[in-house]
Amino acid sequence: MTATRSSLPPNTDAADGPARKRGRLGQQEDEVFERIQQAILDHRLPPGTKLKEVPLAETFGVTRGLLRKVLTRLAHARLVDQRPNRGAKVASPSISESRDLFAARRAIEGAIVDIACRRIGARQIRTLRKMIEREQQAYRKDEVRAGLKLSIDFHRVLAEMAGNTVLAGFLDELLTRTPLVILAYKDTRATATGCDCEDHGAIADALEAGDADAAVQIMQKHLEELEGQLNLREEDSTTDLSAIFSR
Amino acid sequence: MTATRSSLPPNTDAADGPARKRGRLGQQEDEVFERIQQAILDHRLPPGTKLKEVPLAETFGVTRGLLRKVLTRLAHARLVDQRPNRGAKVASPSISESRDLFAARRAIEGAIVDIACRRIGARQIRTLRKMIEREQQAYRKDEVRAGLKLSIDFHRVLAEMAGNTVLAGFLDELLTRTPLVILAYKDTRATATGCDCEDHGAIADALEAGDADAAVQIMQKHLEELEGQLNLREEDSTTDLSAIFSR
């Protein structure tokens, strides 16, 4: 019961009540959205956790109505499951859902890299190289969480460069959901799960050379390897139990 | 002002006031959603039309709160642009947005056909053939609207058969938006815009033969032809004006 509350970072404004002075209107909503989203992606709110409106609203010092809107937004992003009259729970991606997600990423990011190869210029290549450099630095310092974030940023920026807003929007949703399934199904034996920087470098090389086919192939192999680091065999890990009984 | 109201089909319950007896709770919300959606897709509510909450709520005999939820859902489906404090307008897909949409369909439906080729069986092939048959009948009877709907159903069912829920969800959004851009940019000189049944047949053939590469290629050519029937050159048609001045 109190787990929901205690596992979230405390909001210093909580005691002031709901009617505190605020900067701009939607500002507050966005902040609550991002704090809950981050808690879900960090597994501080593990999959299946019931998200009750009153405790959450009190935690953040906002009204129930505002929190309700936030929950709907999170449901839209597929980070929470919202069912009529029975509240919202943190989403528990199933194994087949996770596989579908990676298959979708292969299709979409394959297309993105193919398009990017035609539209990209020297300026953009430099930007990508800089991002890869920063990513490598993070991993060298064992800052795994930062590295993973930078790695996701690489994919996101690549989509932006391709310039297809529809594909970029879809990919954005998939990139957001990816950490959730990685934490849920990470193979404990595997080394630190994350993107391989060398692959990113190879993609940049292929893009610079204008070799679309190679870029697509590397990207898809890259994603297959990432999926391969997960334990997505049929139900045999402990996490599966929570997925099965979460409803 | 009253255009919003008069261009929608009248709701017989409107006069009874907001608190009429209803079947199930969410039922009413879904009905309003679908009625407005259909009006947008038919261009009875043309792109750029302001959707005011009070008149719409009265038209359907629902509360403003319910209507507000519906508008948010429509905004999520990208059929409506919702901006804070300045209401909701029917979406006006730009030319580049429309091109992006078709490029996304090529990527996603290419992947779907590829996956379907491996998972599909004789049973499913029969279902597809039956759908194509019905589609041809509709076109032969010059029932263009029905034919277009059946054509979209073909793409939707194919996605379902592939079994990737993530890709199917994305495609569903794109299929819903497609009629909106077709009506907005239909080349008046072209013959009735819609899917070519022969292409659908050829896709079924390739799937039956298990030739994934052929199926993917036909699907992508099919979508390119559909896009080619539209007038997506830079601003020269009258509809562009509304797109430019809609904000």
Place this chain on the structure above:
DNA sequence: CCAAATAAAATTGTTGACAATCCTGTTTTT
């Protein structure tokens, strides 16, 4: 003791009144 029925509590859903913001036409100022 278990199961079904029932009562109480907790939780989600809805609404109408109120507040904040934006839009439009008018007046005032330069």
Place this chain on the structure above:
DNA sequence: AAAAACAGGATTGTCAACAATTTTATTTGG
């Protein structure tokens, strides 16, 4: 006369009380 300032109405946004539903606890009957 053009631009800025203002006023009024129209429109969207918010909230707290109320209603409906689900969940939990208790009782009752087999």
